[in-house]
Amino acid sequence: MGTTQLESVPEPKYWHLKTVLNDALDSEFEVGEILPNERDLAARFGVARATLRQALEQLELEGRLQRRRGVGTTVAPPRMGVSVGPSANTWPGAGIDAWETVGCVEAAAPAAIAALLGTAPDQAVHTIRRVRVMRGQPVAAELLYVPPASVPGLPGDLTPATHAPAVLRELHTLELEGEDRSVELGSARADDAKQLDRLPGAPVLVVTARYYAAGRVAAASVSTYRADTCRLTFGDAGAFEVTHHQQDTRQAS
Amino acid sequence: MGTTQLESVPEPKYWHLKTVLNDALDSEFEVGEILPNERDLAARFGVARATLRQALEQLELEGRLQRRRGVGTTVAPPRMGVSVGPSANTWPGAGIDAWETVGCVEAAAPAAIAALLGTAPDQAVHTIRRVRVMRGQPVAAELLYVPPASVPGLPGDLTPATHAPAVLRELHTLELEGEDRSVELGSARADDAKQLDRLPGAPVLVVTARYYAAGRVAAASVSTYRADTCRLTFGDAGAFEVTHHQQDTRQAS
DNA sequence: AAGTGGTCTAGACCACCCC
């Protein structure tokens, strides 16, 4: 009979560190409070800085921390619940939906977008860039693609300032028959990262949506949400508030 | 007049490396093909192994690679589209929905779950653990919580084998009035990771759902989906197939 | 100028898988 082997599978240091820090955040820190710097924290826990950073990275991924170069590491507030429909079937840009247009061009869509829209690969489409802001901070960057066939009544005298509003106005004259969406994990491209106030490569939730009218795909959008600060909400019962982070909603079976 | 400064913001090595590898995966490798090992790749690109790993980690996060300890790094197939409703308003466990029950206990729910359900913090609830399998591999691990009040007709003589089916059967006698969901990024806990065939800390998409009946929350579930292999689909137009990865659907504005 | 997080190096050892 050997001794009972409690640590037959010793957990990695960074994993244990993450647990300790997570508990400390709950009990010893307030939202917005700044943590000691990484070199001090590493020394305090007796690990290399890279090991500490591995724990911090996971906590940031889970929305518990926010790190800013040149500033420091702060305790993040709970994630915002962001509705991504379909609460009511509405066209993008209709009503007050917290999106702000930042640009609009007519250009050939990438191959995958053409496949989504069902257009020819080199077909020029209206491409509207928008940003979604909540509580004063950007939460999503979007590219909305509208084939010319969906907006036949578009006037010809368009300036950069009138292009996007005109496309949206024409789009809204169609009857929206349905929409579908998909969500997947991605990393922010350089342009999206800049608009989201993050570094390139930051984790994002990519929402791809298709809008149907007249039996065809009338428009499509690719929205890039900050994964660290957002919780996407769906469904007919409305967005709901939770009081804790998602980790707290899960337990061992 | 100085010279034009093309590289005023030099991109990090790992970022450039990621781009190079991403292109190589498209042009020189097939799905399932095994890559050279990390030490060889690092030497080939003239960088330290840690730097190469930073690039590989991002590519794995984006679903382009699959890495397995003791085996190697392979080119991942496109992500699976996984429907997470509401395609039709149905109770969990109804019909053929690809979930397999692996356990069931009656125990006090964690505080956040009690808040979701609207039950007392120490109220015992039926907790069913299920696993979702697609194409022969696990894609999600779930905990489904059902308060006793939602299944009043539950018989008393329950064995581990009959517990879960009985709870589901009783649940299905209620009329489902609505459901809502939220999606956020998380990292796999040890128990979920084991069932998903991943290491602890692997990125996951956490889907929290509430099911309404008789004007109350009759059940709630927390589902943990593998973020590397899954694209979650929502909406009334049905899951759709895309031919490329999400990166291909995005372009610079 | 000082302090922060971000990137990078060149090693080492460990856990796991397969032969």
Add this chain to the structure above:
DNA sequence: GGGTGGTCTAGACCACTTA
């Protein structure tokens, strides 16, 4: 036993913010 990816170290320098 040999090869793989996973963890960890102890440094260095860079980019950015703030004062």
